[in-house]
Amino acid sequence: MDISDLFEQFRERNDQRRRGRGGRDRDDDDFNRRPRRTSSDDFKNNMRAGVVLAGLALLAMALYTSFYRVDASEQGIVLRFGKHARTVNPGLQMKLPWPIENVYTVPVKKVQSLEFGFRTVSAGRKTEYAKRNSQLDDVADMLTGDLNIAHVEWVVQYKIDDAMASLFNIGDENSLYGDFISSIRQEDINPALPDTIRDVSETVMRKLVGDRSVDSVLTMGREEISAEAKIEIQEMLDVFEAGVEIITVKLQTTSPPESVKDAFQEVNRARQNKEKVVNQAEGERNRQIPAARGKREQQISEAEGYKSRMVMETLGQINAFNAKLAEYEKAPEVTKQRLYLEAMEEVLGQVGNKTIIDESVNQMLPILNLNSDSGAKNPLRGVK
Numbered sequence: 001m002d003i004s005d006l007f008e009q010f011r012e013r014n015d016q017r018r019r020g021r022g023g024r025d026r027d028d029d030d031f032n033r034r035p036r037r038t039s040s041d042d043f044k045n046n047m048r049a050g051v052v053l054a055g056l057a058l059l060a061m062a063l064y065t066s067f068y069r070v071d072a073s074e075q076g077i078v079l080r081f082g083k084h085a086r087t088v089n090p091g092l093q094m095k096l097p098w099p100i101e102n103v104y105t106v107p108v109k110k111v112q113s114l115e116f117g118f119r120t121v122s123a124g125r126k127t128e129y130a131k132r133n134s135q136l137d138d139v140a141d142m143l144t145g146d147l148n149i150a151h152v153e154w155v156v157q158y159k160i161d162d163a164m165a166s167l168f169n170i171g172d173e174n175s176l177y178g179d180f181i182s183s184i185r186q187e188d189i190n191p192a193l194p195d196t197i198r199d200v201s202e203t204v205m206r207k208l209v210g211d212r213s214v215d216s217v218l219t220m221g222r223e224e225i226s227a228e229a230k231i232e233i234q235e236m237l238d239v240f241e242a243g244v245e246i247i248t249v250k251l252q253t254t255s256p257p258e259s260v261k262d263a264f265q266e267v268n269r270a271r272q273n274k275e276k277v278v279n280q281a282e283g284e285r286n287r288q289i290p291a292a293r294g295k296r297e298q299q300i301s302e303a304e305g306y307k308s309r310m311v312m313e314t315l316g317q318i319n320a321f322n323a324k325l326a327e328y329e330k331a332p333e334v335t336k337q338r339l340y341l342e343a344m345e346e347v348l349g350q351v352g353n354k355t356i357i358d359e360s361v362n363q364m365l366p367i368l369n370l371n372s373d374s375g376a377k378n379p380l381r382g383v384k
Helices: 003-019 021-032 039-066 134-140 163-168 180-184 192-210 214-218 222-240 258-330 332-348 373-377
Strands: 067-070 075-080 083-088 091-094 101-106 112-116 120-122 141-143 149-160 244-255 355-357 367-369
Touching: 039 067, 067 075, 067 101, 075 163, 083 163, 101 163, 112 192, 134 141, 134 149, 141 192, 149 192, 149 214, 149 222, 192 222, 192 244, 214 222, 214 244, 222 244, 258 332
Parallel strands: none
Antiparallel strands: 067 091, 075 083, 075 101, 112 149, 141 149, 149 244, 355 367
């Protein structure tokens, strides 16, 4: 019964009141003989409408879940009833509607970072970090090999090199399947993966720090720790078949805990002063030793030269003596006279004023002045 029928009934009843009571009864009988719409007819109509709406909704959802897009830095993993069906590359893709097939997009080219002991609030030209708290300190404070405490903050950068392994080899089904919406289109990686990398990184870092002294951790051993940590973290994740490649492990800050920081700085200053004095002593030693060695080498060279000179002079004298001896043996008197004259020439050559007295001269002054020119021109008679 619609509005037009009700309006027609209302108008007929008004006409009946005008004609009288008899006419009213006759009109009521005609009204009752008309066919009426029952509640079962309404239910059937509603069911048809509901089925149509449900079909349209299912069709819309099927179309929505059949098309998806994989970004340039991602790979898509398609599951058919929970089993791996295929791996798709970037671009607009198509699959069977949910729940027949599900797709998981994994960022295989994106370098991701995990921070340990600190937290970056906002990165930029001036990076802001969260204030230190007990939760961050629990991660960064470590026991060293010499039973000291070191505060170590580091960063692990990694990327996914095997999308399937990163999704299904770490964690369980609860880490992938969530509520209704997330099961239609999953765009996040396995949340158990970063947790595993974090646990492995903390384990390896505590082991490496525990094998070294606090001085090595805070100063010269930083690069060595970073290199060894990268290797050991990668090896452990490979054992788990996590499908992850460790790009780098970088130590951000290594310092003593706040409670002993002042005392540690005092020790460092004392150690630096010690090293300064030692370096100065080493410098003086390095300056004095080469000078002493040079002087020694000079004296040795001079002694060697003097030795060579004396040996040569001695050999010359020996050869000269042997030559004179050979001449002496040939003519002893002549050689003896020549040697006497040579000796007297050498001796008299070293004397300043020379006066020669000849005993065979009987004059008043039997003296020959060899130093005056007049004596050389007019020698005394009888003087040799």
